[in-house]
Amino acid sequence: MASFASSATKIYCTNILSHDRFDHGKDEPYFGKVKINEKTKKNLDLKLVTNVASQLPVIVLPPDEVVKKEKKLAAWTSVRQERWEGELVVEGDLPLWLNGTYLRNGPGQWHIGNYNFRHLFDGYATLVRLHFENGRLIMGHRQIESDAYKAAKHNNKICCREFSEVPKPDNFISYIGDMAKLLSGAPLTDNANTGVVKLGDGRVVCLTETIKGSIVIDPNTLDTIGKFEFSDSLGGLIHSAHPIVTESEFWTLIPDLINPGYLVVRMEQGTNERNYIGRVSCRGGPAAGWVHSFPVTEHYIIVPEMPLRYCAQNLLKAEPTPLYKFEWHPHSKGFMHVMCKASGNIVASVEVPLFVTFHFINAYEEKDEDGRVSAVIADCCEHSADTTILDKLRLENLRSFNGEDVLPDARVGRFRIPLDGSPYGELEAALNPNEHGRGMDMCSFNPSYLGKKYRYAYACGAKRPCNFPNTLTKIDLFEKKAKNWYDEGAVPFEPFFVPRPGATEEDDGVVISMISDKNGEGYALILDGSTFEEIARAKFPYGFPYGLHGCWVPKK
Numbered sequence: 001m002a003s004f005a006s007s008a009t010k011i012y013c014t015n016i017l018s019h020d021r022f023d024h025g026k027d028e029p030y031f032g033k034v035k036i037n038e039k040t041k042k043n044l045d046l047k048l049v050t051n052v053a054s055q056l057p058v059i060v061l062p063p064d065e066v067v068k069k070e071k072k073l074a075a076w077t078s079v080r081q082e083r084w085e086g087e088l089v090v091e092g093d094l095p096l097w098l099n100g101t102y103l104r105n106g107p108g109q110w111h112i113g114n115y116n117f118r119h120l121f122d123g124y125a126t127l128v129r130l131h132f133e134n135g136r137l138i139m140g141h142r143q144i145e146s147d148a149y150k151a152a153k154h155n156n157k158i159c160c161r162e163f164s165e166v167p168k169p170d171n172f173i174s175y176i177g178d179m180a181k182l183l184s185g186a187p188l189t190d191n192a193n194t195g196v197v198k199l200g201d202g203r204v205v206c207l208t209e210t211i212k213g214s215i216v217i218d219p220n221t222l223d224t225i226g227k228f229e230f231s232d233s234l235g236g237l238i239h240s241a242h243p244i245v246t247e248s249e250f251w252t253l254i255p256d257l258i259n260p261g262y263l264v265v266r267m268e269q270g271t272n273e274r275n276y277i278g279r280v281s282c283r284g285g286p287a288a289g290w291v292h293s294f295p296v297t298e299h300y301i302i303v304p305e306m307p308l309r310y311c312a313q314n315l316l317k318a319e320p321t322p323l324y325k326f327e328w329h330p331h332s333k334g335f336m337h338v339m340c341k342a343s344g345n346i347v348a349s350v351e352v353p354l355f356v357t358f359h360f361i362n363a364y365e366e367k368d369e370d371g372r373v374s375a376v377i378a379d380c381c382e383h384s385a386d387t388t389i390l391d392k393l394r395l396e397n398l399r400s401f402n403g404e405d406v407l408p409d410a411r412v413g414r415f416r417i418p419l420d421g422s423p424y425g426e427l428e429a430a431l432n433p434n435e436h437g438r439g440m441d442m443c444s445f446n447p448s449y450l451g452k453k454y455r456y457a458y459a460c461g462a463k464r465p466c467n468f469p470n471t472l473t474k475i476d477l478f479e480k481k482a483k484n485w486y487d488e489g490a491v492p493f494e495p496f497f498v499p500r501p502g503a504t505e506e507d508d509g510v511v512i513s514m515i516s517d518k519n520g521e522g523y524a525l526i527l528d529g530s531t532f533e534e535i536a537r538a539k540f541p542y543g544f545p546y547g548l549h550g551c552w553v554p555k556k
């Protein structure tokens with residue numbers, strides 16, 4: 001708890017109830033070691049709440065009448081203020097072994113000045129920290145100080161190309177200039193709003209799909225430390241938003257937008273240098289397929305070639321197209337490639353049924369009766385080969401649920417990729433999708449089972465009618481059953497599994513999620529990983545915008 005270190009004597013909680021943003025100056029810190037000037041104190045209606053021996057601030061909840069007015073889901077509303085930190089009141093009992101910090105990232109500010117962004121993925125990154133220590137829960141949140149965010153605030157307009165938003169050129173000359181710069185990647189965003197990972201050497205990095213959007217943060221203070229600079233000369237403008245990160249390595253895919261394919265690269269932990277392992281050339285289409293994520297097994301990297309492909313023309317457009325920077329090429333087919341981690345050789349490349357996925361869950365090697373690896377199994381959250389999910393994630397759609405069931409069907413898509421040279425792979429639902437209401441995304445599993453045969457996955461599912469996944473679901477891939485958690489009218493965020501230290505059962509641990517509830521508020525929710533019953537919850541000072549992905553930083 002470095003942010004509370006040393007001798008804070010007065011701890012304040014802010015109680016800002018409007019959507020005013022609070023930009024505190026460098027000389028005017030307002031949390032941690034608290035030093036707040038009189039003017040700020042007056043403006044913010046600050047309340048001195050505690051001066052406890054442990055130096056932990058206690059939350060001051062907004063008055064009831066304000067809460068009652070705020071009925072809309074916070075999930076799709078910009079975060080209320082730049083930052084906040086305080087202790088939450090826990091209902092239930094947090095396990096005493098749960099010592100560490102859950103960090104989660106996501107797009108939390110969807111406007112600049114009077115301009116409102118259009119797509120969920122456009123928002124400026126909001127990092128949230130849930131710090132668990134001896135049964136207590138301290139929360140913090142803070143905006144990531146990316147160049148894109150700082151420039152937008154400074155100029156009161158979008159200055160970088162985001163997922164769908166593009167800066168409006170001042171005139172034709174500057175438009176031509178921007179186009180010319182695009183090849184260098186200069187106008188691309190570094191708004192690291194997708195995920196956050198802990199590297200083996202302890203550094204914590206926030207990520208998006210642009211390589212320049214790899215930003216190192218301090219997990220205690222949520223300070224933006226600076227860019228994660230790759231020291232190699234591999235280049236590339238974009239990479240997968242979901243690298244595979246273990247204590248010793250970091251794997252990622254760099255799509256080749258000129259000569260369609262993917263570079264498979266590996267970075268040893270403790271370095272900033274990616275090493276080239278191999279290359280997969282695309283088998284179909286005019287461009288590489290979108291690789292938001294990819295799975296690995298113990299010995300192989302699986303490279304998906306999705307028929308939803310990057311599109312150079314759409315990249316250059318000023319207005320979003322129906323599929324944003326992508327295009328659907330069903331005639332180009334879908335493929336799955338398997339590369340040996342050690343040699344970089346491709347050991348299988350098969351055509352598979354058309355598919356649409358953001359998130360692979362896990363993969364493992366299947367052995368025949370002689371113990372030889374005969375196939376690779378790869379699971380993903382598969383959106384029924386239907387690209388309309390991208391449009392459903394427009395904020396206008398998310399904010400306008402009218403009781404109609406408009407969420408496209410999704411399933412746990414299980415690929416079987418034979419390693420015997422057969423040209424085709426299979427794709428089938430791993431369990432009946434009705435088990436989880438035909439909604440399926442934002443998944444996690446026990447990280448000790450990375451690349452190995454596993455039984456349980458946690459994800460967001462659906463209770464219909466809905467316009468967005470609205471349940472938490474525990475999937476049993478052996479029994480082909482799901483157990484679901486639901487709070488009417490609420491939107492739960494990615495359920496993140498944290499194993500109990502020393503556990504021997506795969507589901508022995510807890511699942512952490514954040515909930516945006518129907519009253520416009522929210523709470524942290526801790527479920528037992530095995531029973532999937534609630535263990536504890538803790539109300540937030542206000543509701544939070546939708547989060548994407550998180551990571552666990554255990555106490556040292």
Ligand SMILES: CC(=O)/C=C/C=C(C)/C=C/C1=C(C)CCCC1(C)C
Nearest residue numbers: 121161162163189194208209238325
């Ligand atoms: C939040 C999320 O899941 C995905 C974010 C994706 C982003 C920000 C993608 C940005 C891109 C550009 C700014 C230009 C190049 C293409 C692409 C990677 C889509």
Ligand SMILES: CC(/C=C/C=O)=C\C=C\C=O
Nearest residue numbers: 194358389440441469548
């Ligand atoms: C939130 C989401 C899909 C939900 C639909 O079922 C996808 C997020 C993708 C990026 O991380």
Ligand SMILES: [Fe+2]
Nearest residue numbers: 241292358549
């Ligand atoms: Fe993602």
